[in-house]
Amino acid sequence: MTLRTFGDMYCWCCHLEDAMYSCKKCARSYHRRCVFEMPNYPEPLFNPESMDPSSMDSCPECVAADETVLYSMKNVLPPQLNYILHYVIGKLKSDDFMFENYYDIPKPKAHTRSRAVIVKFMDILTLEKNVKHEVYKSLEGFFGDAKWIRHNVAVLSGRKSDEMTNVEKLIHLIASEMLTIDLCHECYVRKQGENSIENLFITACSRPHLLGWAKTDGITYWPVKIMGIDLGKKIAIVHTFGEHKQLELPLRDCLIYSHDSPSSNRRLQGQLHGWKKACKEMRRHMELVEEKHGKVVLAEEKVRIRCTLSEAVQRMFPDWKLKIMNATALKYADEEELERELEVRDILQQASSADDESSSTDED
Incomplete structure (x- = not known):
């Protein structure tokens, strides 16, 4: 050595x-x-x-x-990012608390092997303190710190130990939360609040979601929000209207939204009632998106996705523009654009204020 x-x-x-x-x-x-x-x-x-x-x-x-490379997080400033991350910490401290062993890990004592080989101590409590003090500038920074827990366990207990198996579950949960936040941090925050699931789906976000049809069962096309696509792996992550499910589907089973459904009533069979409810939700969502972002350009029937998600979104919502926020200065063409981009911060601040009021009430 x-x-x-x-x-x-x-x-x-x-x-x-x-x-x-x-x-x-x-x-x-x-x-x-x-x-x-x-x-x-x-x-x-x-x-x-x-x-x-x-x-x-x-x-x-x-x-x-140093700087997030995630598509949806480029306009989120550190105070809002760390507010979002406090929900992730809450998941790690959930009722069953299966990760209790990693919450407040005793610090290595002097002159021990642990002290000699552990170069950066980390546990969930330390992550929580960092979030409280708005340390993180990116999701990657938070995830990088969380992985110190796994690294330290691997060094002390071995890469194939039972302890390593447990800590991998912790890292997997955090990675899953990171993915959900990346898909849409506004949807993520709303989901933690008291909004009904229907309101969650029809509310228009500051960054509009690509609308489409997807074969959720391999047969029937269902109205969906296309939250993410991977052109290399040819997969898409969608949120379904009506059923409110998150699914990972082959890209070939997803179409850009058109006025007419690719599915006939004959194929819907016993799903007709649920399908009509989903379409009603989609129409209401489109109304809210038009109010917020301008006209929605629908595709011709059965148009597949052959470009990046951002390009497809821009084509569907040509009036929508997103300018990257700068932590020290915000430069916009006019006040209307500024107000549009600050709405995401308003959502987070309102949620934060609601939490503070709830805490004050509990103390009283």
Whole structure:
């Protein structure tokens, strides 16, 4: 084992020893073979003038944490982001509290193996404090910190231990919440509140959702919001009107919304009542979207998705424009655009105020 005077001796990716590629911004270290093989992460940043080829200016986790690359989160400022994240912490502290062992982990004592090999202590309580103090600038930053819990367990208990199996469930839950937030953080916040599920689906968000038809059962086309698409894997994540389900479907089973349904009444059979209810919800949602974002351009019948989600949304809602918020300055063409973009912050602030009032009432 190579002795180290800085950084982590264990690789962030595989959790094995002799990780010699260290990050200058954090305590993470990597094997050379691992640092360039992190799927869905940006490449590390190296200083070309550095005499030490194993020293990274910024590792993939730090590059990701500095500025979110997630499509839907680019206009969310840190105060609102951390307010959203407090709901994630709430999920981790739910009634059954299956992750209680990771909430308030005892800190390693001096002169122990734990103290020698753990370079960054982390537990759910620490994450909660960071959220309270608005530490995180991106979902990736929060997720990167959460993964220190897994890394520390892997180092202390082993990669194939029972403890590792349990902590993987924690990381999987957080990853699932991150995905849901990325699909639409406004829908995520509303879902935590007291709004009925119907109101959740028909409310128009600041970033409109692509509307479509989807074969939810492989046969019948159902009205849906297309929340995310992966052109590489050829899959789509949809939220169904009426049934209010989240489904992952083959992209070939999804069509851009048209006035006429691709399904005939004959194919609907016993689902006709539910289908009509779903279509009614869709029409009401479209009315609210038109009030908020302008005209909705429907497709011709049976038009498949052959572009990115943002391009498809822009075509369906040509009057809608989203400008990225800057934490220090907001520059918009006119006040109307500014008001439109600040609505998402109003939603979060109202929810936060409601929580504060509820807490005050409980204290009284």
